[in-house]
Amino acid sequence: MLELAIKGTKRYYGWLALLLGLVGIGFLVYLKQLDFGLGITGMNRDVSWGFYIANFTFLVGVAAGGVMVVLPYYLHDYKAYGKVTILGEFLAIASVVMCITFILVDLGQPMRVMNVLLYPTPNSVLFWDTVVLNGYLFLNLIIGWNVLEAERQGVHYQSWLKPLIYISIPWAVSIHTVTAYLYCGLPGRGFWLTAVLAPRFLSSAFASGPALLILLCLIIRRVSNFDPGWKQIQSLAVTVAYAICINVFFLLCEVFVAFYSQIPEHMDHLKYLFVGLHGHGAYVPWMWASMTLMVIGIIMLVNPVTRKNELTLIAGCICVFFGCWIDKGMGMISGGFVPNPLHEINEYIPTLLEGLITIGVYALGFLVLTLLFKIAVSVKEEVRA
Amino acid sequence: MDTSRRRVLQLLGLSAAALSAPPVLDALAAGPPAAEPKIGTAKEALTAKQWAMVIDTRQFKKEDDVLPLIEACHKIHNVPKIDFKRWEIKWIWSTHFEHAFTGTTSTRFISEEIAHRPFLVLCNHCENPPCVRACPTKATFKRPSDGIVMMDFHRCIGCRFCMAACPFGARSFNYRDPRPFVKETNQLFPTRMKGVVEKCNFCNERLAEGKLPACVEASAGKLKFGDLFDEKSEVRELIKTNFTIRRKVNLGTEPAVYYIV
Numbered sequence: 001m002l003e004l005a006i007k008g009t010k011r012y013y014g015w016l017a018l019l020l021g022l023v024g025i026g027f028l029v030y031l032k033q034l035d036f037g038l039g040i041t042g043m044n045r046d047v048s049w050g051f052y053i054a055n056f057t058f059l060v061g062v063a064a065g066g067v068m069v070v071l072p073y074y075l076h077d078y079k080a081y082g083k084v085t086i087l088g089e090f091l092a093i094a095s096v097v098m099c100i101t102f103i104l105v106d107l108g109q110p111m112r113v114m115n116v117l118l119y120p121t122p123n124s125v126l127f128w129d130t131v132v133l134n135g136y137l138f139l140n141l142i143i144g145w146n147v148l149e150a151e152r153q154g155v156h157y158q159s160w161l162k163p164l165i166y167i168s169i170p171w172a173v174s175i176h177t178v179t180a181y182l183y184c185g186l187p188g189r190g191f192w193l194t195a196v197l198a199p200r201f202l203s204s205a206f207a208s209g210p211a212l213l214i215l216l217c218l219i220i221r222r223v224s225n226f227d228p229g230w231k232q233i234q235s236l237a238v239t240v241a242y243a244i245c246i247n248v249f250f251l252l253c254e255v256f257v258a259f260y261s262q263i264p265e266h267m268d269h270l271k272y273l274f275v276g277l278h279g280h281g282a283y284v285p286w287m288w289a290s291m292t293l294m295v296i297g298i299i300m301l302v303n304p305v306t307r308k309n310e311l312t313l314i315a316g317c318i319c320v321f322f323g324c325w326i327d328k329g330m331g332m333i334s335g336g337f338v339p340n341p342l343h344e345i346n347e348y349i350p351t352l353l354e355g356l357i358t359i360g361v362y363a364l365g366f367l368v369l370t371l372l373f374k375i376a377v378s379v380k381e382e383v384r385a
Numbered sequence: 386m387d388t389s390r391r392r393v394l395q396l397l398g399l400s401a402a403a404l405s406a407p408p409v410l411d412a413l414a415a416g417p418p419a420a421e422p423k424i425g426t427a428k429e430a431l432t433a434k435q436w437a438m439v440i441d442t443r444q445f446k447k448e449d450d451v452l453p454l455i456e457a458c459h460k461i462h463n464v465p466k467i468d469f470k471r472w473e474i475k476w477i478w479s480t481h482f483e484h485a486f487t488g489t490t491s492t493r494f495i496s497e498e499i500a501h502r503p504f505l506v507l508c509n510h511c512e513n514p515p516c517v518r519a520c521p522t523k524a525t526f527k528r529p530s531d532g533i534v535m536m537d538f539h540r541c542i543g544c545r546f547c548m549a550a551c552p553f554g555a556r557s558f559n560y561r562d563p564r565p566f567v568k569e570t571n572q573l574f575p576t577r578m579k580g581v582v583e584k585c586n587f588c589n590e591r592l593a594e595g596k597l598p599a600c601v602e603a604s605a606g607k608l609k610f611g612d613l614f615d616e617k618s619e620v621r622e623l624i625k626t627n628f629t630i631r632r633k634v635n636l637g638t639e640p641a642v643y644y645i646v
Binding site for chain 2: 036037038039041042043044045046048049103106107108109110112113115116118119121123124125126127130182183186187188189264265336337340341342343344346
């Protein structure tokens with residue numbers, strides 16, 4: 001099926017070239033980082049994770065979000081999703097590729113990354129994160145590829161795939177749970193030390209992942225002869241509506257616990273993010289933008305009139321996606337590290353160079369996504385014809 | 386189409402086999418492994434079940450009192466002096482009471498003298514260290530023989546999970562090559578490369594030679610060092626006869642650095 005990825009229109013090649021160019025720029029800047037060290041980023045002794053890990057965390061959610069089409073189709077036999085499950089699985093693959101790349105570019109000594117496997121350390125959550133992320137990547141590759149191949153040949157997919165498909169569902173939950181455990185099991189980081197972190201990660205995952213999938217489906221409708229289906233898009237929109245409401249609810253639970261208990265260690269991080277602390281407040285406008293976006297997203301997607309209108313649906317999905325991106329990306333990381341364990345404030349602002357590397361990683365992910373979606377869409381077009 | 390794909394796969398398989406053959410053959414051809422080097426403890430080495438430190442903060446009045454200790458440590462451990470704040474590396478430093486003991490004890494309405502007193506902070510060599518739990522490669526580990534939380538600079542992959550896990554901000558990361566910022570290199574201790582984490586090691590290299598940690602030696606008795614699990618040790622005597630506090634004991638990490646205030 002690979003050949004389908006290299007047969008396309010001029011516009012398709014142009015898009016690939018643009019992405020490749022961005023990957024190239026990111027790669028060149030990464031060589032600079034490899035040479036100089038992570039000092040080219042804005043990270044410091046206090047905020048020791050930054051933009052890379054923020055985007056990693058967010059994208060694990062997008063990857064896990066793919067399960068929102070896989071689960072109804074395979075577990076509840078919701079036939080309508082038969083058309084889009086492959087898109088969910090391929091979106092998951094592209095997202096995991098970005099996640100793994102973000103981890104790699106964040107390492108101080110990337111050439112030693114195999115130490116994680118050479119000296120396996122089960123008490124480290126990062127070890128388990130490596131296991132579940134790679135496992136999820138391979139599960140989706142194997143399942144997606146074989147099911148699509150079978151569809152192309154006009155036969156039922158192999159029976160040995162069934163158990164893998166069932167495993168992939170809880171596995172999707174596991175990748176984001178383990179990613180939340182990276183944070184919420186650390187003593188002395190009041191902002192992260194909350195049992196609701198994993199559920200909150202999952203709810204924002206099930207909002208942002210399907211929101212992106214809706215946008216991608218709408219693009220596919222425009223640029224190809226394959227129609228993922230309005231009914232499917234509408235079902236996904238309902239999922240996004242529920243998930244974003246639950247996400248905001250969890251966030252308000254956090255706010256209540258912190259501010260009713262009035263425990264400074266829990267309050268100060270939220271204060272820093274939303275109103276500023278001791279005169280420092282680089283993220284205040286961002287956090288309020290995030291809240292506004294999520295609220296607008298809720299209004300647009302819960303209200304059936306706006307949900308069923310394509311234009312407002314698009315606007316709603318964009319709001320949800322970027323609202324979650326700010327909240328779970330930079331909000332999560334900067335909020336957790338500031339103030340530091342000695343209650344001092346050193347703010348973190350990403351540099352231009354780490355921004356370029358980040359764009360490069362996103363371009364790589366979208367390159368993988370484009371190639372995979374091109375294959376999937378071509379097969380669908382072929383089968384229909 | 387299919388034939389050519391099969392051909393490519395065949396070639397790939399052959400190349401993989403060819404590439405992996407030499408190491409396998411080498412392994413088969415190798416003679417019996419050389420005897421493992423023996424690692425012992427020197428006669429003069431200082432040993433303990435769990436090393437601990439007691440800092441008599443009453444004897445530190447102003448910044449000048451702590452500087453020689455910091456200097457001694459940073460000098461022998463080749464800790465770079467980088468003025469650019471983001472790239473800062475420090476193993477032991479001083480801070481104010483409210484920062485050293487934030488979340489630990491009341492810092493309001495304290496005497497002027499205590500508010501201005503410099504408090505030394507460093508790795509606490511916790512009995513139950515969260516950084517060790519977090520490390521995915523065992524590059525940071527708690528030495529079973531004496532409880533020192535150590536770093537293997539050559540194994541560290543620079544993921545900085547330990548920095549997120551440490552509730553005391555004791556760890557530094559080499560955001561760039563530190564060597565140009567080391568004025569005089571101590572050849573007896575390794576310098577670090579960019580991309581790895583480092584921190585205080587309770588001078589394990591000096592203990593092995595029967596010497597006390599550099600900061601303790603430079604403190605002229607204001608810092609005491611000894612075995613926490615030996616009831617007759619000097620540190621235990623000090624803890625028994627003085628009121629001591631430790632940083633963030635509520636977190637359950639059991640810090641091994643005690644402060645007499």
